[in-house]
Amino acid sequence: MNFKDESKLDNPVWYSLSESHKEYAIDYSGSKFYHPDYCPFGGFIDAETTSSAANNYSKLCQNFFIVGEKPVIPNNLKIIDELVCLQMIIYDTIDLQYTDEIVKLEEEHLDDLMGLVKIVYPEYFKEKTADIGSYYGIYINNQLVAMTGERMKMDGFTEVSAVITHPDHTGKGYAKQLVAYTANAILKENSIPFLHVYEKNYGAIKLYEKLGFKTRTRMSFWNITT
Numbered sequence: 089m090n091f092k093d094e095s096k097l098d099n100p101v102w103y104s105l106s107e108s109h110k111e112y113a114i115d116y117s118g119s120k121f122y123h124p125d126y127c128p129f130g131g132f133i134d135a136e137t138t139s140s141a142a143n144n145y146s147k148l149c150q151n152f153f154i155v156g157e158k159p160v161i162p163n164n165l166k167i168i169d170e171l172v173c174l175q176m177i178i179y180d181t182i183d184l185q186y187t188d189e190i191v192k193l194e195e196e197h198l199d200d201l202m203g204l205v206k207i208v209y210p211e212y213f214k215e216k217t218a219d220i221g222s223y224y225g226i227y228i229n230n231q232l233v234a235m236t237g238e239r240m241k242m243d244g245f246t247e248v249s250a251v252i253t254h255p256d257h258t259g260k261g262y263a264k265q266l267v268a269y270t271a272n273a274i275l276k277e278n279s280i281p282f283l284h285v286y287e288k289n290y291g292a293i294k295l296y297e298k299l300g301f302k303t304r305t306r307m308s309f310w311n312i313t314t
Contacts, residue, residue: 092244092280097175097304100240100247100282101131101155108241109220114148116141124149125216127239131155142312151211151313161312171309173284174293176301181275182268184299187261190269193223193235200232201225208252223250224269226262234262236270246274248283251292263292268299284309 096103105113105120114121118137121130128149132138138159145152146165153171161167193201201223205213221238234257239249248270253263271281284307285292 096242097245097282099131099156101129102133103242104240107243112220116144121145125214126220127214127217128152129155135160146314153309153311155307155309159310165312165314167310168313169311171311172287173307173309174287174303175282175284175305175307176296177280177282177304178271178301179280180300181272182299184268186265188226188265190224190226193225201235204232204235204252204254213250224266233257234266236266244279245282246279248281264295
C-alpha cells in the first residue's frame with residue numbers, strides 16, 4: 089500500500105475534527121474539542137487559544153484531555169497528569185487466523201459494550217463514543233469478554249482504540265484477534281490504522297509489534313480538570 093502523508097498524525101485530534109469527524113467538533117478558533125458526549129479530547133494549532141478554549145470546554149466537561157504539545161490553561165484549571173503514549177502505525181494487512189467468532193457490535197449490543205468499558209476504561213469512553221466508528225467484540229457464553237473499535241478518524245487514517253478485555257478473560261488471544269480484525273477492516277477501506285498505547289504498557293506494545301505495528305512517535309495526553 090502506498091504510504092500517505094503522516095504529518096497529520098502529529099496533531100490527530102485537530103485533523104480528525106477538521107476532516108472526517110468535523111460534525112462532532114466544538115470549534116474555538118485555533119482549538120477544537122470533541123463534543124463531550126462522544127470523546128473528552130481536544131487539540132490545537134494555536135497555543136494562544138488553548139487557555140480560553142479549555143476554560144469554555146470545562147463548563148461542558150470537567151475532566152478532559154488535550155492531545156499533543158503542552159497547552160496553556162487558565163488558573164482555574166489544572167493539569168493532573170501527562171499520559172505519554174506511543175503512537176503506532178501499520179500499513180500492511182495482518183495475516184492472522186481468527187479462532188473465535190468476531191461480532192460487529194450494533195445498537196443491541198450497547199449495554200454489553202458500556203458494561204465492559206466501565207470495568208476498564210470509563211474515563212476515555214463516553215455515552216456516544218461507539219457512534220463515531222465501528223466496534224467489534226467476542227462473546228463467550230453470551231458475555232461480551234473483549235472488544236476493539238475505532239475512535240479518531242481523519243482523511244486517510246483511522247485510530248484503533250478501546251482495546252478492552254474483561255479481567256477474567258485475559259491471556260486468551262482475544263485482543264490480538266480483535267486488533268488484527270479491526271486494523272484489517274480499516275485497511276480494506278483504504279485508510280491506515282494507527283493507535284496510541286501508554287509507553288509503559290509493555291505487554292500491549294509487544295502484542296502490537298508482533299502484529300506488525302511500528303512506533304511512529306510519542307504523543308502526550310494532558311489530563312485537565314477543574
